[in-house]
Amino acid sequence: MRCLVTGVAGFIGSHLAERLLSEGHEVCGIDAFTDFYPRQIKERNIQGMLTSNRFDFIEGDLLRLPLVSLLDGVDWVFHLAAQAGVRQGWGNEFVRYVDANVLATQRLLEDAVRVGNVRRFVCASSSSVYGEATSLPVKEATPLRPVSPYGVTKATTEQLCMLYHRNCGLPVVILRYFTVYGPRQRPDMAFYRFCYALINQQPALVYGDGRQTRDVTYVDDVVEANLLAAVAPAAVGLVFNIAGGARVSIREVIDLLKEMSGMPLPVKFLDDQRGEAHDTFADISQANYVLGFSPRIGLREGLRRELDYVISYTRGLASRPYLGWPLDSISQRLGESDNDK
Numbered sequence: 260m261r262c263l264v265t266g267v268a269g270f271i272g273s274h275l276a277e278r279l280l281s282e283g284h285e286v287c288g289i290d291a292f293t294d295f296y297p298r299q300i301k302e303r304n305i306q307g308m309l310t311s312n313r314f315d316f317i318e319g320d321l322l323r324l325p326l327v328s329l330l331d332g333v334d335w336v337f338h339l340a341a342q343a344g345v346r347q348g349w350g351n352e353f354v355r356y357v358d359a360n361v362l363a364t365q366r367l368l369e370d371a372v373r374v375g376n377v378r379r380f381v382c383a384s385s386s387s388v389y390g391e392a393t394s395l396p397v398k399e400a401t402p403l404r405p406v407s408p409y410g411v412t413k414a415t416t417e418q419l420c421m422l423y424h425r426n427c428g429l430p431v432v433i434l435r436y437f438t439v440y441g442p443r444q445r446p447d448m449a450f451y452r453f454c455y456a457l458i459n460q461q462p463a464l465v466y467g468d469g470r471q472t473r474d475v476t477y478v479d480d481v482v483e484a485n486l487l488a489a490v491a492p493a494a495v496g497l498v499f500n501i502a503g504g505a506r507v508s509i510r511e512v513i514d515l516l517k518e519m520s521g522m523p524l525p526v527k528f529l530d531d532q533r534g535e536a537h538d539t540f541a542d543i544s545q546a547n548y549v550l551g552f553s554p555r556i557g558l559r560e561g562l563r564r565e566l567d568y569v570i571s572y573t574r575g576l577a578s579r580p581y582l583g584w585p586l587d588s589i590s591q592r593l594g595e596s597d598n599d600k
């Protein structure tokens with residue numbers, strides 16, 4: 260199949276594109292290298308794919324690229340490009356979220372309909388659309404009550420996809436990911452920050468009391484869900500929770516890291532931040548029944564793989580100063596936000 264992957268240089272998009280290539284598909288990957296986190300990280304994410312003659316990389320913004328020609332001949336679209344992060348998005352920052360998550364999606368949908376060859380349009384959504392749910396676990400029919408500007412724009416992304424499905428017959432599938440982790444995780448996300456703090460012997464910064472819980476999902480399981488969503492006959496027009504079934508508190512994650520590494524990890528508790536739900540927990544029975552999805556990688560193994568990645572990445576930085584930003588400023592930057600969606 261010919262696939263278009265938007266957000267291909269990001270955390271999840273790069274893993275998905277690698278898997279598609281490994282299964283013999285052709286991939287056209289688009290990414291704008293937005294400045295949410297350093298470009299060098301994203302360049303490294305796609306480095307291994309650039310040698311493949313079945314991979315075309317297009318650097319550019321979905322708001323400006325000639326999408327009709329890029330979509331010509333494409334069978335499967337995986338739309339992962341977005342402005343992520345639950346803590347930003349207030350005030351003047353909101354426009355970035357609207358541009359990336361709403362306007363760019365609308366443009367892609369419009370042109371996917373225009374070319375007429377797209378057989379499946381799989382869109383990345385988020386547990387953030389649920390916000391502070393009144394009962395757990397959440398099902399797909401649970402009312403959406405986002406508590407962050409990001410969650411509002413992802414709910415709009417979903418509505419736009421459904422609009423083009425209902426009115427134009429675009430074969431859309433929506434996947435609501437729950438806190439994804441693993442190698443290449445975004446540096447603003449908690450697991451990455453904790454791994455980084457551990458190996459640099461700095462305190463792990465935790466917002467709130469650390470008793471908040473997350474249903475966490477290993478990245479390979481999210482990739483698998485995308486492939487299943489591209490082929491499952493009954494998936495079109497549906498929304499699916501995609502989660503790992505390992506619901507843990509932030510304190511438990513820190514304890515596990517300490518136990519796995521045998522190293523101390525002091526914790527500094529900071530004020531609660533607005534935008535974050537206290538608990539997330541998914542009912543994944545619909546994904547299991549319709550897609551045949553079931554998560555395979557447990558928390559201990561997944562966290563170990565992420566810690567390995569952070570160690571090798573940090574070593575790489577130290578030995579390759581031309582990549583160039585001071586480690587101190589990274590840790591300061593990482594300490595400034597905690598965006599787990």
Ligand SMILES: NC(=O)c1ccc[n+]([C@@H]2O[C@H](COP(=O)([O-])OP(=O)(O)OC[C@H]3O[C@@H](n4cnc5c(N)ncnc54)[C@H](O)[C@@H]3O)[C@@H](O)[C@H]2O)c1
Pocket residue numbers: 265266267268269270271272289290291292293294295301319320321322338339340341342343358359363383384385386413435436437438439440445599600
């Ligand atoms: N990581 C998670 O835990 C998580 C959870 C729920 C949902 N999601 C969703 O999964 C998707 C991927 O998330 P991620 O964590 O890999 O994020 P990421 O920031 O690593 O990747 C997103 C990529 O999209 C690119 N991008 C943004 N706007 C663009 C535009 N207008 N044109 C072209 N490229 C653009 C960015 O440069 C970035 O490389 C997003 O849609 C996100 O909302 C992620």
